[in-house]
Amino acid sequence: MSVSKLESLPNEILTDILEKYINGVDLLICFNFQQNRRFDALIRRCQRLRFNFIQCHKDDFRFCYGLLPAYIDRIEELAISEEGTPGQIYAFLSRHPTFELFTRLRTLYFHFDYDTLDVNYIRTALESLSKLNIHTLSIKAMNIKDNPEFEYAVIRLFLLQSLKCLTLKGSWTNMNWDNLVYAESNIEYLTISGIGFRLQDFDHILQFIPHLKYFDCGITNTSFSRRFRQIEKKSSKTNKLKYRLRTLILSLPEYSSLTLDMLTKYFNNMPDLHRLEIKTDAELLDADAWKMYFETSLPSLTHFSLRTTTSFANTTNVESVLRSFQNSYWIEKKNFNIIITDHEALTYGYLKIDQINPPARYKYDQPVTRCWMAPNRTIDNGMVTIDKSINLAIGDENCISSCPFYYDNVKYLVVANVNLSILSWLTTHVNCSQIKHLSITSADKRTNTLCSLLACVTAVRSLSISFDLISANSEIFMTTDICVKHLDTSINQHSFSGQDIILLGQCFPYVEHLKIKTSDLFNVPLLEIYVKHLHSLTFEMQQMDQSFDDDYRRQMWEYNLKRELKFLFNIKDSTMTIWIDAAAYKDPYWQKYAKVPSDTTTAATNSANKNKKNSRSSLFNFFK
Structure with a gap:
């Protein structure tokens, strides 16, 4: 059978591929005026383009940014972000302070760092969305501070009549959701995480977003206030409505005082709820009470998951809790499960990929070291499949390897020691093809089973490992099939000589985001020669000995540093992240780290x- 080439496809199919499956950045860099006249004509004919600038190379951003006006009225999807690319949002909004010219825009991912932008820039950009037919909107706000003007702009997003899907993630605590009483939204899919959200605000969401079908929410406070009862009284007519919610995902704060009785009035108004997922430390492990709610309030429920940790269900009473769910009723409910986990708190920030970690959820994102599940539906003690997204930590000192489960959806894997027994357990109990992020914390420099481990996790794109382990096993990394895009060697202090950088480029030729911990920063310019695809560099500022009495003094120090340096960066604590380009390598900043x-x-x-x-x-x- 002959293999068809891209050029052999008819124009209609090629146009469909270019519009639906190819990032506009790649379209301009790799296709436009790079192939032939036919492709150039097809690109000009495309009416629905997608531009994803998240974590892109600075030179690619600059190139596409200059050409963007020629395509601005044909862009349906746009993604701009400060994650690993500090200064991108500011550069974008400097030329396009509003989105009004993006007349076809339907989907927007807007991920910004509050510390690098004036709130007026953000508010102006968000307010301009009212002029568009926006359908999907995702907002991630890093380092956000409580600001009434920004909160008001966020509330106004609920008034966008065309908006169907909204995601809000951040770290601000005082959000006044009471203002939703003045609006009725058409949103159907809503995610709120890391934002001040009380249990009483749950009422506002359900009452004033009547078309809501999917709600994923991180509740930060389960208390009620007197003002809520006044609003509820005004809205008594609305409260009689039955909600259309079909999926509800709740993440509750640690040591929450929530009880099942407090959820009763919500469940009674959710006759169409099909899926319910709860992550909590509250006292909700009452098998009989849940059975009553399923039968009386949630007749349509087909999927139920309750996750808690040993901080509530301590190891002494876990077995008794599991036994309470081990009866014929729960066994017959095939998709109803209770999961109890114990977690390892990492001492480094490897898992903080998107830099936003809402406190109500972050504990469940930490790797699991022990796991229990009820009810047990296996025959002859067979393995139970866990298809929930879960992160694992495997080592000699934890008990995860003794758990009789098959983990089908592991995204993060932390391996303490790479040996034959752990490797055998992994290949038997874990779907390794799903693992995207791997952390190897082994202290042994040489391991014979590392090659076999890497052969199992071919989908890994993010790797955390000591530089010593890379050096001792360089020939393995040079021949492996994994294509690492994110590399973190900051587990411990390491050298960064010219030979180290050459080795790094040979072992990971396609790495785009690098995090290091070294005092040899004067060798950073060599990365331009040997690590050619690098997009961002993160490192600890070894010579940062300034002490600041207040935030203002620190802000002034960072302001002066930004005026001095020729590259874009941001600083969190003592760690600097740089958006890499030629100017960053040529800056004399690196000479201050030269050893005398x-x-x-x-x-x-x-x-x-x-x-x-x-x-x-x-x-x-x-x-x-």
């Missing part, structure tokens, strides 16, 4: 140079 040789080292170097000179002179005289 001691008198002994200088004398030894001069002596060595003198000997080399004498040797060359003797050799010349010999040939003469």
Whole structure:
């Protein structure tokens, strides 16, 4: 059978591929004026383009940014972000302060860092969405501070009549959801995470977003206030309506006081609810009470998941809790499960991929070291499949390897020691093809099973590992099939010599985002030669010895540093992230990290140079 080439496809199919499946960045970099006249004509004919600038190379952003006006009225999907690309949002809004010219825009991902932008820039951009037919909107706000103007702009998003899907993630605590009483929204899919959200605000969402079908919410406070009862009284007519909600996902804060009785009035108004997922430390592990709610209030429920941790269900009573759910009723409910987990708190920020970790959920994102599940539906003690997204930590000191489960949806894997027994357990109990992020914390520099482990996790794109382990097993990484895009070697302090950088480029030729912990930062310019696809660099500022009495002094220090340096960056604590381009490598900033040789080292170097000179002179005289 002959293999069809892209050029052999008819124009209609090619146009469909270009519009639906190819990022506009790749379209302009790799296709436009790079192939032939036919492709150029097809690109000009495309009416629905997608531009995803998230974590893109700065040179690619600059190139596409200059050409964007020619395609601005044909862009249906746009993604701009500060994650690993500090300064991108500011650069974008400097030329396009509003989205009004993006007349076809239907989907927008807007992920910004509050510390790098004036709130007026953000508010103006968000308010301009009212002029568009926007359908899907995702907002992630890093380092956000409570600001009434920004909160008002967020509330107004619920008034967008065309908006059907909204995601809000951030870290601000004082959100006044009471203002929703002045609006009726058409949103059908809503996610709220890391934002001040009380249980009483749940009422506002359900009452004033009547078309809501999917709601994923992180509740930060389960208390009620007097003002809520006044609003509820005004809205008594609305409260009689039955909600259309079909999927509800709740994440509750640690040590929550929530009880099943507090959820009763909501469940009674959700006759169409099909899926219910709850993550909580509250006292909700009452099998009989849940059975009553399923039969009386939630007749349409087909999927139920309740996750808690050993901080509530301590290891001494886990078995009794599991036994309470081990009866014929729960066993017959095939998709009803209780999951109890214990977690390992990592001492480094490897899992903080998107830089936004809402406190109500972050604990469940930490790797699992022990796991229990009820009810047990297996025969002859067979394995139970867990298809929930879960992160695992495997080592000699935890008990995850003794759990009789098959983990079908593991995204993060932390391996303490790579040995044959752990490798055998992994291949038997984990669907390794789903693993995207791998952390190897082994202290042993040489391991014979590392090659076999990497052969199992071919889908890994993010790797956290010590530099010593890379150096000791360089030949394995040079021949592996995994294509690492994110590399983190900051587990411990390491050297970063020219040879180290050459080795890094040979082992990970396609790495785009690199995090290091070294004092040899003066060698950073060598990355331009040997690690050619790098988009961002993160490192600890070793010489940062400034102490600040208040935020204002620190802000002034960062402001002066940004005026001094020629590259874009952001700083969190003592860690700097740079959006890499040629200017970043050429900046004299790196010279401040150059090591000043001691008198002994200088004398030894001069002596060595003198000997080399004498040797060359003797050799010349010999040939003469």
